[in-house]
Amino acid sequence: MTTAIVFCESYFLHEQAPTHPERRERLQYTWDQLLEEGLLRDPRIRLVHPYPAPPEAVGAVHEGSYLDFLERASLKGGVIDGDTNVPPGLLHRALLAAGGAMAAADEVLAGSVTNAFAMVRPPGHHAGIRGGGGFCYLNNVAIMTRYLQRKGMERVLILDWDAHHGNGTEEIFYQDPSVLFISIHQSPLYPGTGHLSSMGTGAGKGYTVNLPVPPGSSDEVYYYLMESVIVPLAHRFHPDVIAVSAGQDNHFTDPLTSLALTASGYAGLMARAVALAGDLCGGRLIAVLEGGYSVEAALPYTNLGMIAAMAGMDFSGIREPAAYLWMYEEASDPGALQEVRQKVAVLKEQLHSKWGAF
Numbered sequence: 001m002t003t004a005i006v007f008c009e010s011y012f013l014h015e016q017a018p019t020h021p022e023r024r025e026r027l028q029y030t031w032d033q034l035l036e037e038g039l040l041r042d043p044r045i046r047l048v049h050p051y052p053a054p055p056e057a058v059g060a061v062h063e064g065s066y067l068d069f070l071e072r073a074s075l076k077g078g079v080i081d082g083d084t085n086v087p088p089g090l091l092h093r094a095l096l097a098a099g100g101a102m103a104a105a106d107e108v109l110a111g112s113v114t115n116a117f118a119m120v121r122p123p124g125h126h127a128g129i130r131g132g133g134g135f136c137y138l139n140n141v142a143i144m145t146r147y148l149q150r151k152g153m154e155r156v157l158i159l160d161w162d163a164h165h166g167n168g169t170e171e172i173f174y175q176d177p178s179v180l181f182i183s184i185h186q187s188p189l190y191p192g193t194g195h196l197s198s199m200g201t202g203a204g205k206g207y208t209v210n211l212p213v214p215p216g217s218s219d220e221v222y223y224y225l226m227e228s229v230i231v232p233l234a235h236r237f238h239p240d241v242i243a244v245s246a247g248q249d250n251h252f253t254d255p256l257t258s259l260a261l262t263a264s265g266y267a268g269l270m271a272r273a274v275a276l277a278g279d280l281c282g283g284r285l286i287a288v289l290e291g292g293y294s295v296e297a298a299l300p301y302t303n304l305g306m307i308a309a310m311a312g313m314d315f316s317g318i319r320e321p322a323a324y325l326w327m328y329e330e331a332s333d334p335g336a337l338q339e340v341r342q343k344v345a346v347l348k349e350q351l352h353s354k355w356g357a358f
């Protein structure tokens with residue numbers, strides 16, 4: 001397998017404030033780690049530069065009045081919510097993130113690589129049709145999804161495993177049966193949406209699947225959800241391509257959340273998604289970076305693990321530095337799996353009329 005990594009140093013430029021969790025070091029530490037590991041010299045990896053998303057691609061997802069607001073606010077600065085301000089120059093940087101996801105799609109569509117990882121910021125999955133929020137301005141994965149559909153990929157599975165619910169992505173596709181949106185997220189947690197009972201509406205009913213998990217959920221919970229829900233539903237939906245909203249704030253050291261995924265768990269999860277894409281859609285999979293705020297203890301290793309899994313490399317040796325491992329015992333809760341099993345039983349009943357028994 002070959003994997004494209006979409007990245008450029010312009011992704012370091014966006015900054016709300018030096019102390020804001022969504023800050024440039026998120027990618028700086030990862031980039032340094034990838035260089036140190038020599039990953040970019042590996043023949044299975046191809047580095048791709050992004051381009052700014054063109055207006056028609058962004059306009060396919062967001063309302064014009066919101067884009068006008070972003071353009072005006074980008075001149076002198078503005079505010080969206082308590083966590084999300086608009087620094088001067090924001091719009092161009094957000095367009096470069098959305099275009100990064102499109103550049104990743106281009107490589108996969110052209111067949112120059114098997115799969116691709118858009119290592120972009122700012123993130124996107126909280127941005128909805130009419131507004132941003134939660135550190136997000138433009139919905140990168142949604143803009144890419146509409147672009148893929150224009151290029152002939154009619155059915156897109158979006159797998160969002162960021163620790164927060166992808167409320168923006170859910171809103172954009174809530175009535176749309178061409179997109180199966182599956183989100184695993186911590187509950188309770190910002191933004192407070194993503195209930196088990198929210199399943200889409202109209203023609204889209206059954207095409208939104210929310211999997212809220214309790215604090216303390218670890219690798220085994222994610223593997224269980226992959227095997228018991230995601231794989232069987234994906235086989236029924238039969239996507240032309242899989243998009244992954246690859247947030248990394250589920251890591252046991254993340255300062256904003258209370259989950260307990262490990263770097264090895266991220267690699268294992270991605271390996272399962274890659275295998276699913278191999279079974280269903282010629283391996284076509286595009287991951288787009290979302291959140292993840294543990295800049296030293298997690299991101300360099302979770303990103304490395306995911307890229308290794310995407311490129312078919314051995315990832316068995318990838319783990320966090322030993323100095324952080326004590327935090328795992330405090331973060332993980334072995335009882336989480338049982339709670340999730342009970343929720344899945346309810347979910348299967350809810351979805352039975354749409355997808356049958358699975």
Ligand SMILES: [Zn+2]
Nearest residue numbers: 162163164291
């Ligand atoms: Zn998040």
